[in-house]
Amino acid sequence: MQSVAAALARLGDLAASPTVSRLANAFAAAGHELALVGGPVRDAFLDRETNDLDFTTDATPDQILAIVKPISDAHWDIGRAFGTIGAKIAGETVEVTTYRTDSYDKTTRKPDVVFGTSLDEDLLRRDFTVNAMALRLPQLTLVDPSGGVDDLLAKVLRTPSSPEISFGDDPLRMMRAVRFTAVLGFSLDAATGEALAQMAESIRMISAERVCEELSKLLRSATPRAGLELMVECGLAALVLPELPALRLEVDEHHHHKDVYQHTLTVVEQAIDYEISRGNLDSPDLIVRLAALFHDVGKPATRRLEPGGVVSFYHHDMVGAKLARKRLRALRFDNDTINAVAVLIELHLRFFGYTEGTWTDSAVRRYVRDAGDQLERLHILTRADVTTRNRRKADRLGFAYDDLERRIAELAEKEQLDAVRPDLDGEAIMGILGISPGRDVGEAYRYLLEQRLDDGPLGVEEATRRLQAWWAGREV
Known part of the structure; x- marks a missing residue:
């Protein structure tokens, strides 16, 4: 675990990189806020490498697109409905998302995407406090409205809002809790653990594809055992595995x-x-x-x-x-x-x-x-x-x-x-036996394969002799 000073220094180095500095300057020149958010900020404290550069802003998707177009090698808007614009800048891929204050349909659990105007409000809707931190750019100001730094230092996983509300909004967050305990080596705080056990049944409302993705991420981690054990203990495994x-x-x-x-x-x-x-x-x-x-x-x-x-x-x-x-x-x-x-x-x-x-x-x-x-x-x-x-x-x-x-x-x-293949292929078998394509060719091929497995390479001459003998005996 890095000290706060060391983590901020590392974030400062990241902010000075060509990709981040170019993006930060472009948003500042356009009069919009920009913050590095989530995993990269968390991982700076954990002294972990990160491959994702995620940003959030008060700019709308159209405004984001107008800002990144002149400075990007490529850009895409496949996530536009959710406020996300992707781009490749200075050889690195970034995603920039408009502040959101989503509400959830309690029946389908699909979010009603609502764009917001506040960074703090955006952070408080996120899954866990350790993922709800941001670094304002280019000011290099750490924003931590829910105590994520303290939880990182204590190695505790906690939701920014009450866990009942957080898991109720999106039950897949329970699977994410399981994964993060394994990936980060953290434990759940008491309230989050209790809610996980009490609300496990609601995972049934999540599509199998999303559950599969989280399970796969857990298994691809370096130490999945703790997550698997938590899945069993809290009752999630009984429902999905x-x-x-x-x-x-x-x-x-x-x-x-x-x-x-x-x-x-x-x-x-x-x-x-x-x-x-x-x-x-x-x-x-x-x-x-x-x-x-x-x-x-x-x-x-x-x-x-x-x-x-x-x-x-x-x-x-x-x-x-x-x-x-x-x-x-x-x-x-x-x-x-x-x-x-x-x-x-x-x-x-x-x-x-x-x-x-x-x-x-x-x-x-x-x-x-x-x-x-x-x-x-x-x-x-x-x-x-x-x-x-x-x-x-x-x-x-x-x-x-x-x-x-x-x-x-x-x-x-x-x-x-x-x-390993027979010494004679299908064409050769048909030519030697004078037969047309069909079941007999398949049976002959399998016979020669068994001969090959038993005795190793036979050579064309010996394979032909055995094939003819097998065929003659079969016709009797």
């Missing part, structure tokens, strides 16, 4: 199975660590994190008490994949993300058979084939799924997976394993 609290299975006194809920949160943390340390994916990777979050959601439905008191979860991988598909679809995730997460969940147990005996090359090829373009994510999820405190067991599993990855690399170098 019920599979997560359902993982809190009763753990018997003899510990016949681990705490699935805590295990899942640990897997999410470890998956993030592997994602970053391996460096083979663009981080943050939402698919890895969703797969880690959902990988065991099939356990509650498949939990069985076996003779001798042992608890089993047979087929929880397949059941979990179906449940994940259903939930992610309800949250309006895109199909590519849904399919990738489902594949990872279906395959996340496959490796554990590797420790029971050395896999054949055929088994390794099938592992790679079934993972497809999700192989690196499967490596991460499988490694992250090891949360045992037994050091010997953890090491054994780690060494086994090291060995599997080594064999995959060796086979890939020798056989181009990342693109």
Whole structure:
């Protein structure tokens, strides 16, 4: 946390940048107020980098446009109805929004956009005090009507107005509260926490798309665990992500199975660590994190008490994949993300058979084939799924997976394993067998693929011989 003096100095440096100074001077020359607002001001106190430059002004959207046009490389007004004009100035993207004093339709929760004339009034309508600070430009005057600086220093998340009014205006702010506790490492003040629990049900009024966006932002953060735990504690998860609290299975006194809920949160943390340390994916990777979050959601439905008191979860991988598909679809995730997460969940147990005996090359090829373009994510999820405190067991599993990855690399170098295909394509199959396009071609192709997976590259001559023998036997 920066001191107030250090934060103001940092904001002064930002204000002196070509983009901000050019914009501030243009608004001052036009006789209008301008203030840097929200995240950039907050992050100056937290000593965090910020990528957004958001400004607010007493100028109307038409006036904003007239001011930024002469000094911008490009400009756009897609947010004009909400008072926002975007522009690129000195190579940086900025957004400038007219002061607002919105009122909300309590049925649809859509704001009735009303433009205001006061910076203080604009700030007091915002979600949290730490986001309700502004720096007047070019004066470099800090404006903090609701005590955001004090809350930053105390690491407390609080609403500028009463939380009942704030969350009632826009229930999505409850999801934002969850996200900010994780991203900033802050705790909720008592009144905000109580309102969050009492008003959780109102999240049902928010579209799935907006909830999905907030959940995705939470999972992309560096430390989402605290936010996920708060979602469960306050009741939001039961409404938007019920599979997560359902993982809190009763753990018997003899510990016949681990705490699935805590295990899942640990897997999410470890998956993030592997994602970053391996460096083979663009981080943050939402698919890895969703797969880690959902990988065991099939356990509650498949939990069985076996003779001798042992608890089993047979087929929880397949059941979990179906449940994940259903939930992610309800949250309006895109199909590519849904399919990738489902594949990872279906395959996340496959490796554990590797420790029971050395896999054949055929088994390794099938592992790679079934993972497809999700192989690196499967490596991460499988490694992250090891949360045992037994050091010997953890090491054994780690060494086994090291060995599997080594064999995959060796086979890939020798056989181009990342693109396993039969030695004969469809055209060649039709020519050799004298058949037309249809089901028979597909069956022949699959037969040759199985041969390829079992025995590696065959060559055209051997593949042709096997194909003809298979076809002759099939006709009998």
